[in-house]
Amino acid sequence: MRKWVGFPARSSVPPEGVRGTGVSATGSGKTITAAWAALENFRDGRILVMVPTLDLLVQTIHVWRRIGHRSLMIAVCSLENDPVLNELGVRTTTNPIQLALWTGHGPVIVFATYASLVDRAAAGPLHMERLFATDLDPGRLTDELRRPVTDLGGRARDLYGELLRLCCAHLVEQFTAHPAFAARAAVEHTRRTGALLRERSVTGSAAETALGFEQ
Structure with a gap:
């Protein structure tokens, strides 16, 4: 199995854990x-x-x-x-x-x-x-x-x-x-940014809030 995935040597898992993503075709x-x-x-x-x-x-x-x-x-x-x-x-x-x-x-x-x-x-x-x-x-x-x-x-x-x-x-x-997440996130970002602009000028905390969600 290690040879197949390209990692022949075993590596330890750190105490805090580790995350990984495996991408593979159906049935593989x-x-x-x-x-x-x-x-x-x-x-x-x-x-x-x-x-x-x-x-x-x-x-x-x-x-x-x-x-x-x-x-x-x-x-x-x-x-x-x-x-x-x-x-x-x-x-x-x-x-x-x-x-x-x-x-x-x-x-x-x-x-x-x-x-x-x-x-x-x-x-x-x-x-x-x-x-x-x-x-x-x-x-x-x-x-x-x-x-x-x-x-x-x-x-x-x-x-x-x-x-x-x-x-x-x-x-x-x-x-x-x-797959639909990116488009949905863009809609949500536009909605929130519009709401902020309607409430106040985009300065200070409002700008930081919009930037924080985008990140």
């Missing part, structure tokens, strides 16, 4: 590559895998098991008593309390669709307008989507917050990678 092995990389570097880790559809979720789990992942697997999705997931020993839930109980400690791999995980925290679907309202800031999006979790204990509440934060980071990345 993206899912296998991700599963292998996770097994190679985070065999006993706590891993979150985000996918856009239920079909891809089941397919991804099947590949990860085939590659050699034996950790506890949880699927956050609407599938119940799915024969493939049952055969692979994968638990399913959309209940944040149950999710927190199952993932409380030890190695675990959580698979989730964007809709299933975010809809547990947000009332209604998530559209690009909501991301622009938070200036594409995953932290602000997390704060907006977070709901009271008085029925969770301290550790479970922390896990809920961690999952929501990771999910929001993935969502921002997913939305900004969409």
